[in-house]
Amino acid sequence: MTRQVARRGQAGDGPVHAGIPEHGRVPRYYAVKVRLLDLLGELGEGAVLPTERELAERFGCSRASVRQAVGDLVLEGRLRRRQGSGTFVAGPKLVQPLALVSYTEGLRRQGVEPGRSLVTLERVTAGETLAGELRLEPGAEMIHIERVLLADGERVGLESTYLVADRFPTLLEVFDPEQSLYACLRDKLGVVFAGAEERVETMLATPREALLIGTNPALPMLLMHRVSWGPDGVPFERVRSLYRGARLSFTTRLGPTP
Template sequence: MSRRRNDPGGVIPIAADGLGKSEWIRASLEEFARASGPGTLVPSERVLAEQFSVARMTVRAALDSLEASALIYRIPGRGAFVQHPLVTQSEVLRSFTEDMVLRGMIPGTSEIRAEARPADAFIAERLAIAEGAQVYLIERVRTADDVPMAIERTNLPAERFPGLLDRLQERDSLYAALASDYGVIVDSAEQTAAIAHLDHADARKLSTTPGASCFALARTSRDRMGTVVEFGRSLYRGDRYVIQMRVSKDALTLPADGEAGLHV
């Protein structure tokens, strides 16, 4: 008989092979997590401490390590659960639709809100347009394989994209609509990411818990001529995403005074 999703069953210890107790428990739990379906309940600290004949503190350290590796997640008062596979937010500039298709997932939109309104000073500055000029505000809840993954909120100059709101209803990808209907290719973007916590309204849209952690991304996109196309802020579920970044040091240089210096 197959194990129910929320029935933790038992954790089968792997061969110790000289591992310390904490490493042995972690390796056994890692094997359990990889063999179990997403959302499977992990046995409690008490149960694991009894099974492995160790202190609960040792079990807690192993669980902390698995949580840091995104193999499990914890919900206060409910326990630890096997993590869903995480989606990497790539450093390559793609639309949500393109990104999900490349991952073999089916992109979609479960909710959409769009309206034309005057740009306030902040949005006007970001879009390099006059304050009070009409902009389109587009908010969409994006899904992958019917699971809510992100809330995208973006602003575009209405004068440049007349009729966009009607055309977007016929397309799932904003970038595809801009390319095919207006000949505008999004070529580059400046993006920042921060950790935020979902309020009740956004948590409901993403089918998760109020206060849950999320990635708050702010993006200014430009076309091939360097003209701003959009400015948006998006929320990505922290339990389903990781952020990928490429970092490097500048070359070691030798200043005129002869002392080595590193420009960062």
């Protein structure tokens, strides 16, 4: 039977038991990280983090421990580095719903202005994998739209959408790449999204993707892979969206709304 250890503090405000093992021994950098989190709460969003030397003196530790703790918090999106300016306390992550709503709708609900920068707009033929996902014959004509996703002007992701060309013969005539694709499909072409299957996983960006998004290729990314279909049950869209994990999180609701 596991022995229960009495602990101070409030439950549910972070990792269970603040991430500290039952034997109580933690790496020095992690102890610094816990204290840094308290400091970030005191400083507030947008505040400049003190220097490594100042933090090492404040916490009575080595600069190496501070450096590792700060690096962890940058990876988690709690801190943001700006070259030549320093390290700043980051704001909360953007939350994107796992639902049949567009990127535009998801951000505007949070008071954030969405944007897009067009990378590719072309007609291509479907390879075997894409054709299989959309129940097509290999070589079927597709419309490919690739765009950098922005949030308040900041690059946060890269979206690559493939649509069955035969289903949308006038799309390129009415579509504005800087606006919501889903709004265009719904309002101008009368498309009804009846359902979708979505998969979320972590991965590293390719050098090309990292350059377009403006991130370090060594940082973990969130990959969303979606296939959508209409009322007839036939899929017509495949989307691959790559997001900076430090800037976005995803949410879904299970069960009825209370």
